Amino acid sequence: xxxxxxxxxxxxxxxRLALSADELDRFAGQLDVIIAAVARVQEVxxxxxxxxxxxxxxxxxxxxxxxxxxxGAGVVLDQAPAAEQGRFxxxxxxxxx
Amino acid sequence: MDSELTRMTAAGIAxxxxxxxxxxxxxxxxxxxxxxxxxxxxxxxxxxxADSALRAARAIDDRRAAGQPLGPLAGVPLALKDxxxxxxxxxxxxxxxxxxxxxxxxxxxxxxxxxxxIVILGKANMDEFAMGSSxxxxxxxxxxxxxxxxRVPGGSSGGSSAAVAAFEAPLAIGTDTxxxxxxxxxxxxxxxxxxxxxxxxxxxxxxxxxxxDTPGPLARTVLDAALLHEAMSGHDPCDSTSVDAxxxxxxxxxxxxxxxxxxxxxxxxLNGEGYQPGVITRFTEAVELLESMGAKVTEVSCPHFGYALxxxxxxxxxxxxxxxxxxxxxxYGLRVGDDGTRSAEEVMSLTRAAGFGxxxxxxxxxxxxxxxxxxxxAYYGKAQQVRTLITRDFEKAFExxxxxxxxxxxxxxxxxxxxxxxxxAMYLADLCTIPSNLAGNAAISVPCGLAPEDGLPVGLxxxxxxxxxxxxxxxxxAVEAALGQRRGHPLLDEANGLGEARPGQEGRR
Numbered sequence: 001x002x003x004x005x006x007x008x009x010x011x012x013x014x015x016r017l018a019l020s021a022d023e024l025d026r027f028a029g030q031l032d033v034i035i036a037a038v039a040r041v042q043e044v045x046x047x048x049x050x051x052x053x054x055x056x057x058x059x060x061x062x063x064x065x066x067x068x069x070x071x072g073a074g075v076v077l078d079q080a081p082a083a084e085q086g087r088f089x090x091x092x093x094x095x096x097x
Numbered sequence: 098m099d100s101e102l103t104r105m106t107a108a109g110i111a112x113x114x115x116x117x118x119x120x121x122x123x124x125x126x127x128x129x130x131x132x133x134x135x136x137x138x139x140x141x142x143x144x145x146x147a148d149s150a151l152r153a154a155r156a157i158d159d160r161r162a163a164g165q166p167l168g169p170l171a172g173v174p175l176a177l178k179d180x181x182x183x184x185x186x187x188x189x190x191x192x193x194x195x196x197x198x199x200x201x202x203x204x205x206x207x208x209x210x211x212x213x214x215i216v217i218l219g220k221a222n223m224d225e226f227a228m229g230s231s232x233x234x235x236x237x238x239x240x241x242x243x244x245x246x247x248r249v250p251g252g253s254s255g256g257s258s259a260a261v262a263a264f265e266a267p268l269a270i271g272t273d274t275x276x277x278x279x280x281x282x283x284x285x286x287x288x289x290x291x292x293x294x295x296x297x298x299x300x301x302x303x304x305x306x307x308x309x310d311t312p313g314p315l316a317r318t319v320l321d322a323a324l325l326h327e328a329m330s331g332h333d334p335c336d337s338t339s340v341d342a343x344x345x346x347x348x349x350x351x352x353x354x355x356x357x358x359x360x361x362x363x364x365x366x367l368n369g370e371g372y373q374p375g376v377i378t379r380f381t382e383a384v385e386l387l388e389s390m391g392a393k394v395t396e397v398s399c400p401h402f403g404y405a406l407x408x409x410x411x412x413x414x415x416x417x418x419x420x421x422x423x424x425x426x427x428x429y430g431l432r433v434g435d436d437g438t439r440s441a442e443e444v445m446s447l448t449r450a451a452g453f454g455x456x457x458x459x460x461x462x463x464x465x466x467x468x469x470x471x472x473x474x475a476y477y478g479k480a481q482q483v484r485t486l487i488t489r490d491f492e493k494a495f496e497x498x499x500x501x502x503x504x505x506x507x508x509x510x511x512x513x514x515x516x517x518x519x520x521x522a523m524y525l526a527d528l529c530t531i532p533s534n535l536a537g538n539a540a541i542s543v544p545c546g547l548a549p550e551d552g553l554p555v556g557l558x559x560x561x562x563x564x565x566x567x568x569x570x571x572x573x574x575a576v577e578a579a580l581g582q583r584r585g586h587p588l589l590d591e592a593n594g595l596g597e598a599r600p601g602q603e604g605r606r
Binding site for chain 2: 003007008011012013014015016017018019020023026027030031033034035037038039040041042043044045046049050051052053054055056058061063064071075076078079080081082088090091092093094
């Protein structure tokens with residue numbers, strides 16, 4: 001057993017996913033199989049082999065600093081789930097207590 | 098004429114439009130009629146943009162009438178995977194969380210298509226956020242394979258492959274993160290290309306795994322794919338990982354279609370156990386064909402390729418868990434449970450639970466696990482080291498040979514539903530394609546016949562070094578020409594999922 005239902009529930013909380021009890025049951029079993037399979041990377045990756053983070057390494061990418069008109073607030077807020085007074089309206093961000 | 102227009106190549110359509118023998122509006126209308134006639138059964142499209150397509154086509158006709166020069170694909174219709182932003186069409190990524198979203202800007206690829214005079218017919222179905230190999234993970238229902246409607250068209254760019262194979266569009270654009278262009282291309286009998294990473298812009302492509310995602314073309318012929326490859330590619334200052342180098346001469350290579358003297362390596366590790374016998378039969382024949390055309394064929398071992406799949410299923414979910422954090426229910430997309438009593442965090446968690454499908458949730462959790470402290474070194478860190486080993490395998494192989502070949506997929510198209518509840522079985526569909534995503538090099542799938550046991554298409558994968566995309570086009574075009582000559586008709590004439598196979602000689606399979 002590489003991952004427990006409790007661990008999956010914890011990861012779901014970290015990932016901001018309100019999973020149902022049914023989903024937790026199902027994913028715990030499936031993820032256990034998947035993690036056992038992907039753990040095979042530990043068989044060959046010996047110490048000292050440098051990690052690759054990106055397929056084609058590029059560093060210090062610059063472009064011309066040209067001023068272009070930004071998207072208008074109206075265009076952006078048009079797709080917002082809720083807007084008020086020309087701003088995004090969001091639920092409260094602090095707990096009651 | 099209408100049905101003939103939909104059967105034509107992109108190059109053929111562009112030539113007719115340029116010569117004024119047919120209008121771009123007629124071409125667009127013929128394809129829209131075709132979509133109307135068959136897409137209820139194929140379900141390649143999530144959105145059909147008839148009005149804007151006809152408007153774009155009319156603009157091409159006007160430009161021609163005014164004597165202005167037209168590009169090599171002007172007036173040719175195209176299906177655009179629903180992961181590219183479009184200002185005049187919704188962009189959903191096959192997800193409920195983005196249902197109905199109208200992006201405020203065009204992807205760089207979208208803009209390039211428009212400027213090339215390509216007519217975008219609509220948005221193609223896909224596995225949700227490009228995670229899957231069958232389109233069954235689309236929140237809006239699966240697409241179907243035009244060879245057999247009970248089977249998958251591959252994925253994640255399965256709407257794109259189905260549209261092209263069903264003659265709803267001569268061209269399509271997809272994205273390939275672990276095989277999502279090549280695998281759907283292979284199982285629907287069309288050409289699918291993953292360019293070198295960074296050769297095509299990711300700006301305006303909703304991100305799945307940023308270090309792997311690569312936009313590329315799908316088409317019915319190698320030349321058409323090359324023409325689209327050139328039209329969509331090139332350096333983009335808006336994508337800092339975009340390669341600042343000339344686009345490899347892929348169109349010239351597709352026209353050259355010559356393999357004499359070319360050194361071709363058959364990858365030892367992408368063969369044998371787990372591969373469908375008919376896939377191996379057709380692959381072996383294709384290799385023999387290449388040899389008979391003057392290529393020097395040897396076997397090449399890439400010992401770490403067997404670890405590509407596990408490395409990929411750590412790296413891609415890790416990047417996905419980070420990228421998909423942007424879906425927070427605050428600025429765009431779905432919002433659930435905002436009733437005045439719940440906090441932003443609760444609304445976020447409820448929205449993501451309601452808006453994401455099972456595979457996306459699984460991968461977010463897997464990625465969060467692999468990146469969490471205590472597991473990072475053992476999983477994500479090790480996967481990144483394996484990525485180095487795979488890149489080294491390629492480098493060593495390309496010291497001995499010019500290109501590598503393998504089957505594009507271990508099996509032909511599988512039945513809808515067969516792997517839906519078994520994530521590991523689904524992941525195996527990308528066994529042969531993933532190494533090139535991890536190393537970033539170019540790879541193509543080109544049809545090499547039908548598997549004898551099920552009569553379904555098999556793809557030959559040709560892998561070329563980084564920025565040597567033209568080499569694989571040479572090989573693919575040579576195979577296509579030789580097999581086409583032997584067969585005497587296009588392979589897709591034999592597709593009968595819609596009851597439209599064209600009569601031909603006996604036993605031509």
